[in-house]
Amino acid sequence: MTPVDKPCGLEAKGVFFRYGVDESDKVLALAGVDLEISQGEFVVVLGPNGSGKSTLAKHLNALLLPDEGDVWVLGMNTKEPEFTWEIRRSAGMVFQNPDNQLVATVVEEDVAFGPENLGVEPPEIRKLVAGALEAVGMGAFRRHSPHHLSGGQKQRVAIAGILAMKPKCIILDEPTAMLDPSGREEVMKTVKQLNEEMGITVIHITHFMDEALYADRVIVMDKGEIAIVGTPREVFSQWQDMAQLGLEVPPVGQLSRRLWSAGIDIDPGILTVDELVDELCRLKSRI
Amino acid sequence: MISGGIIVGQYYPVSSFVHSMDPRAKILISMIFMIVLFLGNNFYSFAVTGIFAVLAVTLSKIPWRVLIRGLRPIVFIMSFTILLHLFLTPGEAIFQIGPLNATWPGLIQGLFIGLRLIILIIFTSLLTLTTSPIELTDGLEDILKPFSVIGVPAHEIAMMMTIALRFIPTLLEEADRIMKAQMARGADFESGNMVQRAKSLVPLLVPLFVSAFRRADELAMAMEARCYRGGEGRTRMRQLSFSAKDYYALGFTIVMSALVVYTRIRFGPVIPKGPV
Numbered sequence: 134m135t136p137v138d139k140p141c142g143l144e145a146k147g148v149f150f151r152y153g154v155d156e157s158d159k160v161l162a163l164a165g166v167d168l169e170i171s172q173g174e175f176v177v178v179l180g181p182n183g184s185g186k187s188t189l190a191k192h193l194n195a196l197l198l199p200d201e202g203d204v205w206v207l208g209m210n211t212k213e214p215e216f217t218w219e220i221r222r223s224a225g226m227v228f229q230n231p232d233n234q235l236v237a238t239v240v241e242e243d244v245a246f247g248p249e250n251l252g253v254e255p256p257e258i259r260k261l262v263a264g265a266l267e268a269v270g271m272g273a274f275r276r277h278s279p280h281h282l283s284g285g286q287k288q289r290v291a292i293a294g295i296l297a298m299k300p301k302c303i304i305l306d307e308p309t310a311m312l313d314p315s316g317r318e319e320v321m322k323t324v325k326q327l328n329e330e331m332g333i334t335v336i337h338i339t340h341f342m343d344e345a346l347y348a349d350r351v352i353v354m355d356k357g358e359i360a361i362v363g364t365p366r367e368v369f370s371q372w373q374d375m376a377q378l379g380l381e382v383p384p385v386g387q388l389s390r391r392l393w394s395a396g397i398d399i400d401p402g403i404l405t406v407d408e409l410v411d412e413l414c415r416l417k418s419r420i
Numbered sequence: 421m422i423s424g425g426i427i428v429g430q431y432y433p434v435s436s437f438v439h440s441m442d443p444r445a446k447i448l449i450s451m452i453f454m455i456v457l458f459l460g461n462n463f464y465s466f467a468v469t470g471i472f473a474v475l476a477v478t479l480s481k482i483p484w485r486v487l488i489r490g491l492r493p494i495v496f497i498m499s500f501t502i503l504l505h506l507f508l509t510p511g512e513a514i515f516q517i518g519p520l521n522a523t524w525p526g527l528i529q530g531l532f533i534g535l536r537l538i539i540l541i542i543f544t545s546l547l548t549l550t551t552s553p554i555e556l557t558d559g560l561e562d563i564l565k566p567f568s569v570i571g572v573p574a575h576e577i578a579m580m581m582t583i584a585l586r587f588i589p590t591l592l593e594e595a596d597r598i599m600k601a602q603m604a605r606g607a608d609f610e611s612g613n614m615v616q617r618a619k620s621l622v623p624l625l626v627p628l629f630v631s632a633f634r635r636a637d638e639l640a641m642a643m644e645a646r647c648y649r650g651g652e653g654r655t656r657m658r659q660l661s662f663s664a665k666d667y668y669a670l671g672f673t674i675v676m677s678a679l680v681v682y683t684r685i686r687f688g689p690v691i692p693k694g695p696v
Contacts (some may be wrong), residue, residue, distance in 0.1 A: 196645055218647050226645040233635045234642035238554060238586050245657040250647040258657040280589045294646060 142171040142334065143193055143224070143302065147202035150188055150357075162188040163199070164357035170336065172301065175328045177345045177365075178338045180354035181379045186338045189354065190306045193336065194224040207301060222251060224302040225295030229310050231287035240282075240290050241266065241275040247298040258297075265296035268331070269323050285316025289323055296327070302334035303327065309339060321347055343383045345369075346404055353378065366402045385409055432549040437665060438480035439550045443559025445666035449673045450547045456677045457540055464683035466535055472676045473543050480550050490545045491538060498534050505530035557581045558660055575651025583639070591632060598627050 145168040153159035162185045170176055180186045191197040192204050195211040206224050209216035225247075228234045237243040241262050248258045266272045269289040279287055288308050295303055305324065309317040325347050328335045337344065345351045351368040353361040355378050361368050369375065369382045372390065382390070386404045389412075393401035398416065403409050433439075438446070457469050477487065507517075509526030516522070548556065561578035568574045599609060602623050609620050 194645060196641060218649070221645055221647050226642075228638065228642050228645075230635075230638060232590050233638035236586060236639070236643060237582060242554065242657070246643075246648070247646040249655050249657060250649065252653045252655050255655060255657055255659050258655065262657065278589075279586075298647070 142169065142174075142207070143336070144169050144205040145189075145192065145199075145202065146204075148189075148192060148199040148204060149201035150185075150192065150197060150199055152188075162357055163192070165202070166357070166359060168352070168359065170334060172334055173328070173332045175325070175335045175347060175349045176337070176352060177348035177350075178336065178352045178354060179340065179342065179345055179368075179380060180360075182340075184354040184378075185357040186354045187306050188357075190226070190304050190336065190338050193302075193304050194226050195220045196226070218251075222247075222298045223300050224304060225298055225300040227288065227291050227295060227303065227305045227308045229307040231284055231291060231308075231311065234291050235279045235287060235294075238278055238280075239275075240271065240277050240279055243279060243290060244275075244293045244297050247294055251298065261297040261299070262293075265293040266290075268296055268327065269293045283316060284312040285319035288312065288316070288320045292320075292323060292327070300333065302336070304336045304338075306338050307340065308337075309341060309344065317341065317344070342369075342381055346383065353380065365404055369404060370402050430549065431552050432482055432486060433552075434481050436479060436481035436550070438476065438546070440665070441550075441669060442660055442662050442666045443551050443555040444562050444660060445662065445670055446547055446551055447556075447559050447563055449669060450544060452673050452677060453543055454540065456680045457536060457543075459684055460536075460680050461532075461684055461689040462687045464687055465680045466532070466539075468676060468679045468683065469539055470535075472673075473539050473546075476543065476546055480546055482546065482549050486549070487542050487545060491541055494537060494541055498537050501537070502530035502534045505533060553585045554582070554658075557585075558656070558658060562660060575654070579651075587632075587635070590635075591628070594631060595624065595628055599624055 145166050148163050148166040149161070150163040151159040151161050164185075166185075166189060168189075178186045178189065188197065192199060192211065193206065195204075195206070195217050198204075198212055204211045206216075206220045209220055211217070211220055235243050236246050244262045244265055245258050248261050253261065262275075263272070266275055269292050271286065271289050271293060274282065274286065274290075279290060282290065291308075292303065292305075303324070309320050312320065321344055324335055324337065327333045337348070339345070345365050345368070348365055351361075351363060351365050352359055353368060353375070360378065361371055361374060369386050372382045372386075375382060381387070383404055385406055385408075386402075389399055389403035389409055390401045392399050399412055400408075403412055453469070453472070460466055460469055477484065506522050506526040507520045509523050509529050511523035511525035513521045513523055514527065551559070557578045560581070561574050564572050564574035564577060599607075603609065607620060607623055609617070609624070611617075612620070
């Protein structure tokens with residue numbers, strides 16, 4: 134099989150995965166996931182705890198292999214050992230805890246870790262590292278120790294570490310869960326920028342509903358299956374289903390829906406502050 | 421940070437001839453120096469090694485007070501050794517305390533040992549004071565690499581050192597946090613005798629170890645996700661290169677070693693009898 138079977142993007146077909154060693158106490162984490170993500174897309178994966186979203190993420194760069202079904206990354210099946218390293222290079226992964234994924238004692242050393250593992254020539258590594266740190270806005274910190282950075286900055290360094298491997302796709306497994314609000318925004322803006330300017334596919338896993346608003350497409354997972362798929366607007370319009378999964382519509386969405394149900398002529402699907410401001414101004418001008 | 425007096429392992433960042441040397445050259449010179457130091461057995465050889473050490477310190481621009489502060493932890497061991505030699509070496513007596521005879525050979529022997537220890541500590545702390553931990557790991561990996569044919573895991577040792585250095589501050593911070601959390605719940609780390617205090621550390625160490633293992637697990641996963649597969653086929657961003665000054669320093673060290681060997685053969689030990 135050659136990597137050109139599926140030209141680009143990520144694809145999962147009928148993926149089942151069980152955790153556990155003994156046949157008796159295995160836990161089903163993925164129960165038949167079908168998914169297609171095209172190159173350049175920004176996908177946010179939501180879901181309650183234990184819904185299988187992290188497990189899915191780990192399937193997308195061959196850290197876990199499906200028990201049943203197949204996962205293709207840029208046309209490479211993750212089950213083929215010969216593709217493992219190329220898959221991990223082109224679909225980089227950022228993890229939740231910023232402290233536990235930085236290896237080196239200096240920022241630029243850490244960013245160089247990936248290219249070093251790939252056996253890139255030293256002068257070329259310097260260029261990759263400088264470029265990656267610029268792209269996440271951490272160029273000024275290249276000689277710093279990661280220990281003294283803020284959470285958001287550490288996550289940006291981790292993202293730079295992935296960028297230095299020239300990936301086509303970045304998978305972020307709850308990268309904002311341990312950050313304060315300003316750190317979260319820092320990370321989300323960086324990711325959005327990479328997606329827009331460099332055309333990198335982003336798969337962002339989170340339990341913060343407002344982060345879903347950055348997405349082209351939102352996937353809601355429940356009990357190892359994909360429950361709801363659609364644009365942020367479509368997904369949050371199914372607020373009853375979301376509530377059943379314990380997921381809340383972002384505050385602005387709740388507000389506009391309540392205004393709408395109170396009889397005000399407003400689009401109930403509004404999710405962002407800017408949209409709501411525009412809509413309210415429009416209403417005001419009509420009065 | 422970790423301990424008041426000990427300076428071994430603390431980098432002193434100034435720019436100097438020694439700081440800018442290749443870490444491999446510095447490690448090699450330190451090893452040669454240690455061997456030579458123990459070969460020396462008379463005043464002349466100590467003069468040679470002593471002058472060499474003073475010269476190295478001068479070139480490193482490390483203030484003497486920093487180095488002397490580093491000697492503090494060994495003062496006790498040193499005085500103890502000197503006293504042992506003073507009283508237990510047979511020979512012409514200087515004075516007597518009860519059954520113990522202080523002897524001239526003992527005095528000289530003791531002074532030699534003391535001097536040797538001082539020079540050793542000063543010179544070896546110079547290595548870590550002038551070389552950043554990263555350079556040290558890089559240098560060590562390169563020096564050990566030839567031995568990988570006989571099974572020395574050179575890359576793995578360097579990787580372990582890097583990760584240890586990376587996580588020491590993180591784990592210290594975590595220990596502090598756990599300690600405060602346990603103190604908030606009434607744990608007492610400060611009173612009681614040795615045994616009680618050691619026991620009180622259990623509620624600190626258990627969570628610390630659990631979290632360290634979890635960190636290790638996550639780190640391993642993150643490293644694998646970044647294509648880490650051991651030292652095979654790996655390159656390094658920072659390249660070490662020997663420059664003229666490294667060759668000069670090595671050459672000078674060899675001349676110094678030859679001198680010490682010469683004094684050893686020419687003058688022999690000052691005291692013919694060895695220590696008891």
